[in-house]
Amino acid sequence: MTSLQRVHGQAVVLSQIIADKVGLSPSDLECLGFLSHGGPVTAGRLGELTGLTSGAVTRMIDRLEGRKYVRRRADPNDRRRVMVEFIPARAKELEPFYGPMGNGSDEWLAQYTEKELALFVEFFSGMFEWGREQTVRVQALPAKPKRKKKA
Amino acid sequence: MTSLQRVHGQAVVLSQIIADKVGLSPSDLECLGFLSHGGPVTAGRLGELTGLTSGAVTRMIDRLEGRKYVRRRADPNDRRRVMVEFIPARAKELEPFYGPMGNGSDEWLAQYTEKELALFVEFFSGMFEWGREQTVRVQALPAKPKRKKKA
DNA sequence: CTCATTATCTGCGCCGCGCAGGTAATCACT
DNA sequence: AGTGATTACCTGCGCGGCGCAGATAATGAG
Numbered sequence: 001m002t003s004l005q006r007v008h009g010q011a012v013v014l015s016q017i018i019a020d021k022v023g024l025s026p027s028d029l030e031c032l033g034f035l036s037h038g039g040p041v042t043a044g045r046l047g048e049l050t051g052l053t054s055g056a057v058t059r060m061i062d063r064l065e066g067r068k069y070v071r072r073r074a075d076p077n078d079r080r081r082v083m084v085e086f087i088p089a090r091a092k093e094l095e096p097f098y099g100p101m102g103n104g105s106d107e108w109l110a111q112y113t114e115k116e117l118a119l120f121v122e123f124f125s126g127m128f129e130w131g132r133e134q135t136v137r138v139q140a141l142p143a144k145p146k147r148k149k150k151a
Numbered sequence: 152m153t154s155l156q157r158v159h160g161q162a163v164v165l166s167q168i169i170a171d172k173v174g175l176s177p178s179d180l181e182c183l184g185f186l187s188h189g190g191p192v193t194a195g196r197l198g199e200l201t202g203l204t205s206g207a208v209t210r211m212i213d214r215l216e217g218r219k220y221v222r223r224r225a226d227p228n229d230r231r232r233v234m235v236e237f238i239p240a241r242a243k244e245l246e247p248f249y250g251p252m253g254n255g256s257d258e259w260l261a262q263y264t265e266k267e268l269a270l271f272v273e274f275f276s277g278m279f280e281w282g283r284e285q286t287v288r289v290q291a292l293p294a295k296p297k298r299k300k301k302a
Numbered sequence: 303c304t305c306a307t308t309a310t311c312t313g314c315g316c317c318g319c320g321c322a323g324g325t326a327a328t329c330a331c332t
Numbered sequence: 333a334g335t336g337a338t339t340a341c342c343t344g345c346g347c348g349g350c351g352c353a354g355a356t357a358a359t360g361a362g
Binding site for chain 3 (some may be wrong): 339
């Protein structure tokens with residue numbers, strides 16, 4: 001499965017390239033990706049998704065909001081919360097980067113049968129689940145050998 | 152294929168977690184991963200692989216060398232070059248993180264047939280190739296809309 | 303009304319990174 | 333061999349994202 005690792009490493013580099021073409025950080029971009037597909041979320045949830053602290057998330061939202069990529073909205077049910085909402089109009093600026101990917105990949109995926117594609121999806125789901133277990137496991141590890149208690 | 156994106160995002164987060172457990176940056180870790188599997192490489196090559204500039208690579212090697220993860224070696228054929236070499240003895244410190252992954256994934260992969268696994272590998276190879284095309288395409292894009300000439 | 307908890311924001315310092323310039327080795331050409 | 337261009341890496345500098353700790357506001361429990 002080292003072939004998958006290569007794909008991953010490549011994806012990281014590609015994300016980085018796109019990020020500074022757009023003028024954002026990879027984290028910001030990943031966050032935008034989630035918002036554009038997943039609908040409005042709270043700031044805290046974004047922190048969980050990206051693995052950032054609350055402070056870092058606040059700053060990230062500041063940046064994205066400053067550039068009009070997202071909007072802060074109050075949650076009527078809990079006024080402590082801040083709902084972050086993607087501004088669809090800005091999606092056009094990301095289009096040149098991600099648009100062709102969608103089209104190109106559709107075309108490329110066409111070489112596989114429905115059955116095979118379903119198998120891939122299942123495979124990825126399993127991998128996601130596996131990844132989650134790994135995350136939990138790693139979180140519990142003793143941390144760095146350098147002096148410094150725990151988290 | 153959004154399911155794959157989720158896996159990717161997750162992998163990024165996981166990398167980050169491991170990185171600061173070990174006390175390194177994700178870049179450093181990715182670099183180590185490559186060195187441990189791919190053998191000695193030049194500093195410049197590492198820059199290409201990680202997408203970093205020469206200065207950043209130098210600093211990265213400094214960090215890794217300072218913590219005895221790698222060693223600088225002169226290239227006898229071209230004394231300008233610096234070969235970076237992984238120190239296998241340090242691999243044990245990474246074992247707790249990556250070791251169980253290898254075992255766990257083997258076990259998990261066992262549920263698929265040889266044929267299916269071959270199909271996955273082919274799929275990833277194709278994806279890698281596709282990713283390379285995307286990288287080239289994106290590199291050629293007009294860059295950020297904010298004022299700032301070009302690269 | 304008071305205390306604890308939750309969700310987000312702010313001040314501070316660290317550190318990785320790009321950029322621009324520097325040094326040393328190598329190559330191309332005469 | 334000598335001269336200039338190129339290549340490969342290193343160094344000084346400033347920017348910006350991030351974690352940490354504490355502040356603020358809203359909610360819930362009694």
